[in-house]
Amino acid sequence: MKVSIVGATGYSGLELLRLVSQHPNLELISLHSLTGKGELLSETFPLVKETGYDLIVEPVDAVRISAIAEIVFLATPAGIAKDLIPLLSSSLQIIDLSGDFRLEKSENYDNWYGQSAAAQALRDEAIYGLSEWEQTALMGARLIANPGCYATAILLALMPLFEKLAMGDVIIDAKSGVSGAGKGLSPATHFMQTHDNLQAYKINRHQHIPEIEQQLSKVTESVAPITLTTQLLPIARGLMATIYFETSATNQQLSAIFATAYQQAPFVRIFAEQLPTIQQVIGSNYCDIGWHKDERTGRVTLISVIDNLVKGAAGQAIQNVNISQGWEQTLGLPLLPILI
């Protein structure tokens, strides 16, 4: 199927290009960006020649995209998709990597993103694409809201527990590589600030908080407000969420819950007490989960790792296309992480 990428010059857009170029059922037809100057993408990113898709980067043109593409990925900052989608043909399948269609309540989007939400009809149509938990809803979906990167790692770890256990307070300490912030330079992402450093940011106001609470509330009756602290790690890609909660469940019960939840999930690997590291998922679409229960305190430390650009963005977007099109969900996705 013919694919356009809007935001192709950004980090997740480039990762999409890498994955689409290896997908047997997808053919890249056009690349678009804000400043699309009519130059080959390789003028800025020489390595893209290797993908076989060194196309000209065009400005965004809804009429042209509607005429030539069958699937469009929107890898653009929040606030772009909600205005662009109404201009695109209704026959296009759209996968939005931004937060524009993730939140069901418009007031949540207004409050956490600081701008007005997309039209109600489009928000009603959008399917939240946490692949492992929305397989049925994703079948045939036209508009897919790809989850946020932190939300992906955290929800994959917490959904099985909220579904099966009485969960109280949950505290999450999450850390991301700098690519999570996109390619724009800011004081916080400047080399001098990130290198040899660890910075907390968006304390108690991270936009993934309402997204996580919303999705957890799908599998249980009530969800206590979560605490999420996000931090910037001095690495390029990868993300780790460390989650703390109290439970009377035993290690054996936790193992059984995760084993059942993910027995047919090729991209979720359960490591139990062999705690996963960021390095083991880089370049892959895996989410690796492990935990340790402290019998002294009754608290569990649960760890979930992903590559923010793959399972946290472009990889999950391709997985969602695979599911929605009725293809094998692993089609075209690398199954081997970088080994060292």
Ligand SMILES: NC(=O)C1=CN([C@@H]2O[C@H](COP(=O)(O)OP(=O)(O)OC[C@H]3O[C@@H](n4cnc5c(N)ncnc54)[C@H](OP(=O)(O)O)[C@@H]3O)[C@@H](O)[C@H]2O)C=CC1
């Ligand atoms: N980075 C990550 O790990 C993740 C990102 N996301 C989400 O994916 C989206 C893209 O993120 P990321 O790749 O990091 O972003 P980047 O900042 O790296 O890239 C943004 C891209 O969008 C383009 N763009 C900016 N404004 C417009 C506009 N008005 N119209 C059309 N194109 C525009 C840019 O074009 P130009 O180069 O010409 O300026 C660029 O190609 C964001 O919504 C982000 O929140 C989600 C999960 C993880």
Ligand SMILES: CC(=O)N[C@@H](CCC(=O)OP(=O)(O)O)C(=O)O
């Ligand atoms: C390191 C870093 O800055 N990461 C981004 C998350 C990227 C992402 O998934 O964000 P969206 O919800 O905007 O799509 C952040 O914390 O806002």
